[in-house]
Amino acid sequence: MGDLVTGEAVVLDLRVAKLASRAIAFVFDVAVQFGLLLLVFLISPTDFDSALQTAFALALTVAVMIGYPTAVETLTRGRSLGKLVMGLRVVRDDGGAIRFRQALVRALGGFVVDFWMLGLGGAVAMFVSLFSDKGKRVGDYLAGTVVIHTRAPKKEVVLAGMPPELAEWAAGLDLSQLPDDLVLAARQYLGRHSELSERARYDLGVRLADDVGAAIRSPRAPQTDPHPYLAAVLAERRRRAGG
Known part of the structure; x- marks a missing residue:
C-alpha cells in the first residue's frame, strides 16, 4: 500500500x-x-x-x-x-x-x-x-x-467538528454527488492541517474546496477559509450518515 x-x-x-x-x-x-x-x-x-x-x-x-x-x-x-x-x-x-x-x-x-x-x-x-x-x-x-x-481509509484520522457559523448552511447542502475519493482526500487534509506550512495549507485547501464546491454545487465564498468550509461539509456528511 x-x-x-x-x-x-x-x-x-x-x-x-x-x-x-x-x-x-x-x-x-x-x-x-x-x-x-x-x-x-x-x-x-x-x-x-x-x-x-x-x-x-x-x-x-x-x-x-x-x-x-x-x-x-x-x-x-x-x-x-x-x-x-x-x-x-x-x-x-x-x-x-x-x-x-x-x-x-x-x-x-x-x-x-x-x-x-x-x-x-x-x-x-x-x-x-x-x-x-x-x-x-x-x-x-x-x-x-x-x-x-474506497471502502476504507488506510488509518483513522481525527476530523474537525462542525464550525457553528456554517451549520445552518451545511444543513441545506445536496451531498449526493460528493465522491468518496474527494471525501478521503479532504479527511486527510483536515487531519494534517496543523502539520502543513501556511502556503501548502492554503493552496491544497483551496484546491480541495474548489473540487468539493463543484461536486455539491455550492462553491466556497472567497472570504471563507478552506478549512472550516471542508470541515462543515464533512461534518454534515457524517451527521447524515449517523455519525
Missing part, C-alpha cells in the same frame, strides 16, 4: 489498489465491453460492402473500447462497473477527482499500449504495474492518475 503525495509534499493515506484487485475489475469491464460489441454487431446492418463493413466495425470497436470507459469514468468520477464491484476508484495523483481529460488519456493508453494494440492482451499493463509502487499502468502514468480502494 502506497501513500499519495501532493505537489506540496502532503501525504494522503489512501489505499492504493495493486495488481490483483485491478485485474479482477478489468475482467468485469472487459466482459461488459465485449458484451456491448457483440450486441452492437448483432443489430448492425449487414447490407454494406466489405470496405464499409470494415470501417463500420473499426468505428464501433473504437467507440466501445475507448468511448465507453472514457464516458463511464468521466460520469462516475473514476468508477467503472468492475471498479464498483471491487470498491476501487481512479483519482488524480493528488487525490482529487478525475475529469474527462484524464479518463480519455487512460482509455487511449489502455487501448493502444496497456491491453490491446501493443499490450499483448494486458501483458504490458501487468509488467508495468508490477514495477510501480502505486500499481500504475502506462495509461495512469500518462494521465497522472492512480487507482485506490
